[in-house]
Amino acid sequence: MxxxxxxxxxxxxxxxxxxxxxxxxxxxxxxxxxxxxxxxDLPFSGPLSFSHLPQTRCLENSSTPFDIGILGMPFDTTTSYRPGARFGPFAIRSGSRRQRPARGYTMAWGTNPYLGGQEILDCGDVPVNPYDNAMSIDQMEVAYSTLISRPLATEGKNPHLATLAKDGKEHPRLITLGGDHTIVLPILRALNKVYGAVSVIHYDAHLDTWSGAAASTPQSQINHGSFFWVANNEGLLTNTSVHAGIRCPMIGVADLEHDASVGFKLISTADIDEIGTEGIIRSIRERVGDGPVYLSLDIDVIDPGLAPATGTPEAGGWTTREVKRTLRGLAGLNIVGADIVEVAPAYDHAEVTGIAAADIVHDFLSLMTLTDTTEAPKLKAKT
Ligand SMILES: [Mn+2]
Structure with missing residues (x-):
């Protein structure tokens, strides 16, 4: 104030x-x-933190507790096409400069996530090793585990999540700024220690479940198109995950059969023309149910005309508005963490992608802090 x-x-x-x-x-x-x-600090001045939040290097500073942390993972050395997502955390924070906690209310949500009584911090970035992918993936897992094991700033806000944790306790939650999509593998490994296997809601133009079995070396099996396959092999996923927005070219139907075997239901980009955003929301909610849910959003789910700054753009995606509408429909699910990945600002124009990504992070915060969804019935899908 x-x-x-x-x-x-x-x-x-x-x-x-x-x-x-x-x-x-x-x-x-x-x-x-x-x-x-x-x-x-004005919207265009001051040190760069998400939404002008206080920024703490949470990994080295354990004395500042938080309930929700914004954590950067500037890792992009497992990309298949255009690299550059290591600058994603910078671009998303930069895109958030016109946001600030005192102006966090939106008509769409009917809430201000910063005023819900939960402590939200920008936790800085994980200093990943850009020369050694195996080490980087371990660093990201250790960082995530370290932070979600910390005591909360505010107990009692999410008792529904405590019942899902193996230890019966509430844990801090993280919104991770990628980074290429492989960052989700160490995140799922860390979450597994707290919640066991989780369902994933995966917004993306691509499946990201491709088998790495044919890769020439063990390390190259782990990349931004295969990490869900690796995660499923490690028992990190339930068989109730769901893709939203798929439209990538494939080798054939075998890709779809393999994808289903990894545990995903598929909602394609074109499905929105048949069932609308309400149908998308209903389909996602039915799939993931009441268990712990991890939300992962690849910016390439959005049409590249509206979010060009990404590594593997695919024409003909959902609009930013459609994606945001479906996110509001997820209110009340047991979201244990979220990320936005594959923002590569070297390909951006007028910061359009960074601004869209930062706005979606605000939606994540609204989603994760809105504990009483009966207050906002319009956010749910009509049945
Ligand atoms: Mn992806």
């Missing part, structure tokens, strides 16, 4: 000077604090 008050005061100062036809400010002997007060 403090920044809002300062804006009001700043406005009054401007009005006062305008009324006095003052065209020159006499600097006199007053220092900044006396004359203008605290050094507030």
């Amino acid at each position: 403090i920044p809002r008050i300062l804006y009001v005061l700043a406005g009054l100062l401007l009005v006062r000077s305008a009324n006095g036809h003052q065209t020159h400010f006499n600097s006199g002997d007053e220092d900044w604090n006396t004359k203008y007060g605290p050094q507030i």
Whole structure:
């Protein structure tokens, strides 16, 4: 609230000077604090953190508890086409500069996620090793495990999630900024230690369940098109996961049969023309049920005309508005974590992708903090 008050005061100062036809400010002997007060950050100034949140290097600083952490994973060395998603955390934070907690209310959600009583922090980035994928994947798992094992800032907000954890306790949740999509493998390994196998809601143009069995080396089996196959082989997934927005070219029907064997139901991009956003929402909810759910959104699910900055763009995707509508329909599910991946800002124009991604992170925060969905019946699918 403090920044809002300062804006009001700043406005009054401007009005006062305008009324006095003052065209020159006499600097006199007053220092900044006396004359203008605290050094507030404007939407286009200040250090770069998500939504101007306080930023702490959470991995090294265990003394600042949080309930929801924003964590960057600047890893992009398992991509198959255009690299560059290591700059995704930077681009998403930059795209969030016009966001701030005091202006977090949206009509679409009817809430401000920052005012729901949960402590939200920007936890900085995992310092992954850009030269050693095996080490990087381990670093991301260790980082994620470390942070979700921390004590909460606010107990009792998510008792439904405590019942799903192996230890019966509430755990902090993370929204991860990728990074290429492989970051989800170490995340699922970390979540497995707390919740066991989880269902995944996977927004993407691509299946990401391709078998790496034919890869020439064990390490190259793990890439941003195969990580769900690896995760399923490791027992990290239930057989109740779901893709949303698939439209990639495939070798053939065998790809679809293999995908189903990994545990995914498939909602294609074109399905939205037949069943609409309400049908998409209903289909996702029916699939994942009441268990622990992990939400993973590859920015390439959005049409590349609206989100061009990604490694493997596919024409003809959903609009940003359609994706956001379906996310609102997931309110009330047991979301234990979320990510947005494959934002590669070197291919962006006018920050359009970074801004879209940052806006979707705001949706994630709204989704994860809206505990009483009866307050917002319009967010659910009509039945
Ligand atoms: Mn993907």
